[in-house]
Amino acid sequence: MVTVNDVVIKIGTVNGTGSASANGLLRKAIFRMGIPVVGKNYFPSNIQGLPTWYEIRVTGDGYQARANRVDLMVAMNAQTYEKDLAEVEPGGWLIYDSTWPRSSLLVRDDITVIGIPFSRFCNEKFEGVRARILMKNIAYVGAVAALLDIDLDIITSLLEETFATKSHMIASNMEAIRLGYDYARENTTCPLPMRVEAMDGTAGKIIIDGNTAAGLGCMYAGATVGAWYPITPSTSLMDAFRDFCGQYRVDPETGKHTYCIIQAEDELAAIGMVLGAAWNGARSFTPTSGPGISLMSEFIGYAYYAEIPAVIFDVQRTGPSTGMPTRTQQCDLLSCAYASHGDTKHVLLFPADPAECFYMALTAFDMAERLQTPVMVLSDLDIGMNDWMVPELEWDENYVPDRGKVLSAEQLEKMDKFYRYLDVDGDGIPYRSLPGIHPKGAYFTRGSGHTKLGAYTEDSDAYQDVIDRLLVKWETARKILPKPEIRYSKANKVGLITFGSGDSACVEALDRLQSEGIGLNYCCIKAFPFGKEVSKFIEQHDVVYVVEQNRDAQLRTLLINDIEANQMKLVPLLHYNGMPINSSFVVDKVLAESAKGRAA
């Protein structure tokens, strides 16, 4: 039997040996053949020397989640050989560097092991240690290309694009690829019965990671001030913003910048800078991860009470504490939703893939300025740092940024007296003035108790008046935030709720369950506070599975807390080992719960 365009390739290498470019080359070549493909990094918190893996899922059906199986293992790291060997599906294949003998103890009869002497070839062909290591990694691209029938012409043209200005690099890379390609062809039956075949599944699609998309979104949103403290896995978001600004935000005549990126001394300073800039009317943001949110909490509460817009991207990683910085989780929901002391709660956005990271960057700035409050975009390492296939990003030329209720100099001039914290319109959102615009706009921003007129107070009623008005604003937020994505399979009393990167695995799981005759209705939540659509969805069902990637069912807690959802209905399905969630997990859990008779 031949399987076409449904194969999972996993490549085990050593961190810092240039394998990322080789792996990217493979993934891109498959994409250019028109075949949907995703790439996931499993990397260590290390610069050089520790094991690292890249997993390419060739998925003709277009699913985005991790597959949870390996068909073809490229085991280039002797350190992890035993583990890598064990991971291959029965009937699968494993390629290893046969320059050195393997332990006779490491044998599997149920898979095909292909030895290729990559190191020997590269030592013979290339000069210098670094070149030999790099070329060894390029050589396995050739072997995989031969085994899976990947188009060599496409690989050549990708190399030509990458090394447009260094033609000697094209020749040497092609030479290395040929070494692997020819050896595989001469010594094995190529292609394997599990192979790729050109199709038309990538038209109008791109492959992008969430951090790059979010950085691009910030540039398009008109962000001018970005303050940050480097932290895995959020760092590449600011790197992307810097790259895009370098390209599009430098005056061609003067060479001057229309953006200001400040690498702060810590996350406390980063959020302080964001608030200062936003107070002055700039669109400003900071990317961070869980530990950064902990450090920013005091200022987040300040911004809630003093009503200052701020956009924070939390690219979540595994906690608690330092946790596993290079592994994924959705574990900061509660700490973000209620960041800071006192009665505070915050608007959260949940992008489900990199495309939504782009669009939600715009939404985040609009909502922060409309609501005059911090808005946190909760991405995660899986979305932020992995390569997802998404529809090409579209710019809506009719997009009008929502700057919120900001008074112009003319409006201020006409006013008798301006009061910063007065709810004039009844939506809980007061008007704001920007420093330096008009003498009448001056006011004193403080985190201490203040009256609705903005004056310092220790008076109980005056204090409570403002705190209660913030609840009116909270209800306004609930109405205007992005709506959940809801899909009904058929008349059914069982539903499934998830958010963020859980979407990819759940969508695939729903298809698989459907094919087994189990139809579930689906709700992918996009924002907190939850809109009435979420309440209605839960009310409609007898059982609602809540799929999330943390130990403590944080989304479930928020649902119970924010919309008083019936907790007896909410069945938690929790995946929290640090690896991206996969559809098999969801399918198995749903089937197990159904068997228990909890589901109808």
Next chain:
Amino acid sequence: MSYIAKPKVTHPGMPKNKLGLYARDYEGTVSTLCAGCGHDSVTAAIIQAVFELGVEPHMLAKMSGIGCSSKTPAYFVSQSHGFNSVHGRMPSVTTGANAANRELMYIGVTGDGDSLSIGVGQFVHAIRRNVNMCYVIENNGVYGLTKGQFSASADIGSKTKKGEANNQEPIDPVSTAISLGATYIARGFSGDKEQLVPLLKGALTHRGFALVDIISPCVTFNDHEGSTKSYAHTRQFYHHVTDIDYIPPSEEIKTAYAEGETMPIKMHDGGTIVLRKIDRNYDPTSRAAAFKYLRERSNAGEIITGLLYLDESRSEMHELMGNVDTPLSQLPLDGLHPGKEELKNIQNRFR
């Protein structure tokens, strides 16, 4: 007496500044600090300085953290925007505010607890970035609002009210600022307004980070015998090493200054600081010499005041970054992205 509204009475004979405003127009609400607090004298000096400079009130941003000192921005220039932030974080808020709008004049008012303990990290990094701001430390060596604990600027041997002596080295903001490369460094005394007002005027007009460390005694918790930050101790041991006059761009320098004793320094706003040396050997343009002099005098128990270091040549934060002159917050958003077609082109690299 903070419950009494401050009467706005203007005597017809009072002087006006170039904007036609009186000093009273630069006042704020009534102070809620203790009677005789040094901070109120600093507030009065700030009012005098911005009045004399003719600052447009709404173009001044008053920034602060938490503590007695950080309350004072409410007590001057009510017509300015104020940002009373969280403890020790005034520098980051000011850095961000300045990043967004470089046209405003920023004055940060902070204390020794706010800037030398909880916020010492933000203090040193604002210097490193050379944020264009006037950074005022109202330094009294003690925590007032929490009733008299030592702060990080307490001198060795200085005693609390109960007689307990400090035995830890103090953090001196002036020598710290010199070592970090701050571009305008001054020290004053809240009890010497004549010296303080020109130091503040110079700091407000300096382009870059300007530190004014002001010994400002706490009358309630640190004004007793045995304290080295009391009025009596400060009066006894403080020495002017320099005095300055700030001459605005519109005025000519009329006084003849003696060579060697004076040093006119051109400021970026077109004004001039004329620095009069009390000690002829003092060189306020050499970091190394200033540091050595200060340490020696400090070891001798003296409190050295005046404009202690000045460098008008260094670039401030925006210049170092190469930013446009227009405040970033005033750039129209639709001009900040390359549009629909270019978004397509950008995405070619993602295929």
